[in-house]
Amino acid sequence: MVAAGSVPAAFAEDGYELWLRYAPLSEPPRSAPRHVMAACSNPSDTLRAALDEIDRATEAMLGAGLPRTDTLEGGTLVLASPDCSDALTGLPLPPAAKVGTEGFAIREVQHSGRQVTLISAQSDIGVLYGTFDYLLRMARGEELTGVNILSRPKTKLRLLNHWDNLDRHVERGYSGQSIWDWHRLPGYLDPRYTDYARANASIGINGVSLTNVNADATVLTPHYLEKVAALADVFRPYGIKVYLTARFSAPMELDGLPTADPRDPAVRAWWQAKVDEIYTYVPDFGGFLVKANSEGQPGPQDYRRSHAEGANMLARALAPHDGKVMWRAFVYSAEEPEDRVKQAYTEFVPLDGQFADNVLVQVKNGPLDFQPREPFHPLFGAMPETPLMMELQITKEYLGFSTHLAYLGTLWEEVLSAETHAVDERASVASIIDGTAHGYEITGMAGVANIGSDRNWSGSIFDQANWYAFGRLAWDPDASAEAIARDWTELTFSRAPEVADAITQMMMGSREAVVNYMTPLGLTHLMGTGHHYGPAPWVDDLGRADWTPYYYHKATQEAVGFDRTETGSGAVDQYAGPVAQEWASLDTVPDELLLWFHRVGWDHELDNGNTLWQELVRRYDLGVSQVAAMQAVWASLEDEIDADRFEEVSAFLAIQSREAVWWRDASIAYWQSVNGMPLPEGAAPPAHDLAYYKALSFPNAPGQGE
């Protein structure tokens, strides 16, 4: 029921504006500009987008848009680049050595005797990035007097990967259907596409792979390329290139070739012609993202060719157009010859140095599959001759879909800051990714998007933070998850310090809560089969063992965990010496990775004096109580948050709370059925018996593969 005196729905805080709400400032910063100008007579579409954003933001924050001026006055906000400087002579553009092609400088300077704020770069895109940076600082209430900022991205390719099918189903999507309305494209350009591009540009994302990695060759036909081109046209002013997923067997499916063998000249010619055709539709097409020989996808190994041969064939076709191939390392054999988490390393390390210059190998953060916690992927540091991109999953396939509050910034920070010891005694994963460790020529990060047709884009307000954090970390893999969370909170909810503090702290602890109630102590992949919704540690009878939870925990009456030391699969040896040493020893392995690397008895004693079984139950309870604590914090904010968003978050936290209990209870009921142990003292028994939990079914859980 709408409360009396409430405003109409369209004016409610429904989350559509994301972090670009530009909430009114109670008092404008002393340094607020009074005019705006581009330093050229004919600004590009990109600079026009920057000017429009300034209009929009200042109107919302200051109550009136800045008037545009043609002649320099004091207090003018000036946008300038090498392509936009004909209207003012002698503007100090930042040197390319400092900002590169995409970075920017924001400085208060004196020009022609006037005090102005200059946003400048070596490219118009840099200026647009700088404009967003400036406006978002203003939106956070930052004092901009004497501003002097220099920023440049540490990675070159910062991509969203949409796992969107052409029928608008989103694999692992929990926020409605695909925002790509293929049927009404190219005739209808939903204004949402532009707002999507604005949001991405505001956090530096410069590429979008539109289609699912489980690819449909149909997107490579003219009927769809026309639609792809229409999207590319919308995105171009915002510095965003379009990429597509290439189905390896496309030559057979689209044109009836008898083979897709990368050595076959007809196949090579087909791809060359197809790539050339794509560039007639999208002159700045970014390239292909490829999942090959993985989970049923076709690939070069179907013809006994290596991943490198497959990737290089596509790379050769793209090279004349400066296109890239992003070849995914997420491969594991259908025959399960060895520990699944070892296989990508085994497969790819021997290929190091064999890939063409315009190929990147795209590696998930961990060696398994986007779990609440994994060690970093052993490929990071192990392929010095091959640019490795990191692939993160923004959409929460394994962390409670869109209703659980789980800020992933901490997960990503954990992996990026992990020390590989591959080059020097530290060599963080971030330093691999940003190219400094191995001197990669091209660098990048990809995030599997959590964006759908839901009004709030991501299915929940807090999931917007994960989109935001991905962009920020792709720009700077060394950035602080906490600083990012706080910036997002201030932009999204409130600049009031006590509110921003409370929400930031909720976010910072939220992922560990999920780990605790789902998969504590290094347990992993215990989620319901197929949909990955809810607990199902008992599943052990699927077509292939390494798709079952049992494969990952191997619980018996005596022990639990996956031995990945030399007495087991030896996976730990894929890490550099110091890392392998630490994790291989029961004495030094951190509790968080214990059951990932070790198989131990239920009575195994941990550093804190608890047995494994006691600690396991304690962690489940901790997770449940951490969610309750988030609920309490949120409830205390009722007067600080608009009603619509307050209610949505409250409802989702209540769901998370119930599901955390479900995870705890179902897991404990199962472990007890295996180890036959009584509950540790003080622990509450599960609400239902194991049969109850096993009987639950979710035939229409969202986001499944099709």
Added chain:
Amino acid sequence: MVAAGSVPAAFAEDGYELWLRYAPLSEPPRSAPRHVMAACSNPSDTLRAALDEIDRATEAMLGAGLPRTDTLEGGTLVLASPDCSDALTGLPLPPAAKVGTEGFAIREVQHSGRQVTLISAQSDIGVLYGTFDYLLRMARGEELTGVNILSRPKTKLRLLNHWDNLDRHVERGYSGQSIWDWHRLPGYLDPRYTDYARANASIGINGVSLTNVNADATVLTPHYLEKVAALADVFRPYGIKVYLTARFSAPMELDGLPTADPRDPAVRAWWQAKVDEIYTYVPDFGGFLVKANSEGQPGPQDYRRSHAEGANMLARALAPHDGKVMWRAFVYSAEEPEDRVKQAYTEFVPLDGQFADNVLVQVKNGPLDFQPREPFHPLFGAMPETPLMMELQITKEYLGFSTHLAYLGTLWEEVLSAETHAVDERASVASIIDGTAHGYEITGMAGVANIGSDRNWSGSIFDQANWYAFGRLAWDPDASAEAIARDWTELTFSRAPEVADAITQMMMGSREAVVNYMTPLGLTHLMGTGHHYGPAPWVDDLGRADWTPYYYHKATQEAVGFDRTETGSGAVDQYAGPVAQEWASLDTVPDELLLWFHRVGWDHELDNGNTLWQELVRRYDLGVSQVAAMQAVWASLEDEIDADRFEEVSAFLAIQSREAVWWRDASIAYWQSVNGMPLPEGAAPPAHDLAYYKALSFPNAPGQGE
């Protein structure tokens, strides 16, 4: 690109508000109330909804919500019903004989010496309907001094039928996915559900069937009934009952019964228990909508029982709870024994009088399947002992999906005003539906919803008019399509007379334009196979003949059309004498139905002197030019319409224009390939050859059955 000075996106006219925008009034009506009160100390949820709507509307239209008062003052807007009258004595409530249980009166009256506006009814729902009526009159700028309105619905059951699957795919949905977010129910109640209920209540819709008629028994399980109950709770204050589709084989699928035979006692007991269970979740559950023995759905004929036996079994289970069965007459045999359009009549007329009292037979407006034009269904008038509901299709499966502008009010008015001659010399279809012709005890109309997750609900702004018109016609099947169009236009776009005139006229001609460019002169069902997108008159090779366009036109070198006179299928004889006589004769059949009932030579001469072939091509060209005319009218309104909606409609009209040409060209190319005739003088040749049109494919066209 967003223009300088534009407002942020959330404040744009994005269509979410529907006809409940409550645009600010340039001057408040002289009679605008100054206070509001409910005539009771403890208003029901329904009256609270009415009060909230008054707040919302007056705040938006008048700039400030009406203050609530406890004591009667002059200029008060008073809400009163038998359940809400304790605060004021002697209020003149309208007699039940005049307003029934759902109607209302709005009158300016003197009470206790004060001039007040009284919205009153025999029920709180009636008051809510009256409140919407009053507010929407104000929103249209109607002068309400001395207001004296009495209104009551002519039908009892006014339902939306959602063809929504549990995975959120909408069969024949062209506006995103289902608005029922089953996964997040019942924990999360999207505010959209409330706005949906408001919109429906504002036009008198009082029932919603939530699920696809191609039914999934899973919705009858507790896991889903809990979700259904949550929706019912949201809808209840708005007078909306929830219905479900019952899969006839549910006892077998859910509980492993060996049969679903309606004579089997175990089956009957299963349904009784299931129905009783449903009522524990939803105490005012409306009942079942059933598609049985049609297009592969299970049904009583699987056991050699009649439709009546099947319906009555469900009716018996529902009767103790006052639930209804809506049994669809859209049946045709998988064996094609006779002309498909005859089969429902053949099947159902012998069952007249055999259905239980709480069964309605739900009949599509025409005997085929929601085509751009059909004659009325011959069952109307032919089942005096069986309440017949009409089923209309609001979603435009066969009329261009959501991008073509086609106002369906005129289509529905055409069928409702058609004279059946079944009782007296006229006996309109409306008089069958509203129960007056045959004295039906229960009456109803159902509309297949065009509502989805798109921000604007219906996929396009103009498709909202079809939702609105359905509600208005269900309330009053004799209402004028033009008056409805005008009301909607004033509420949706503008009260300015020249704008409202122009848009209303566009709408009034729009459906005939579609008929002209798709299926003129009584042609029918020529749409692309399966998805029904675009022309495919050449298709003649599907599994069953009556799913092919060829079945319906039977074009040869000599002639075209389906002979349904006595020399052919004789379908025309299913109509009452005078109707059959008119349509059976080539002299009197209207051109609009010519090829529906007759097979004639290409050189057959029409009243206007044209040959059939000339007239056919002329109509195609007319349709194309009618769309061009709509584009011109719309373009002239640019300064009168907000940018977002102007752009959306312009883009959609451009799509419609291209697709009208596609329809014309593909159709003409095909007819020429059959009749070998040259184009009539002055007619432009198709842009491509027939092979081009035949080669077009649309593998991911939206809305297909699954």
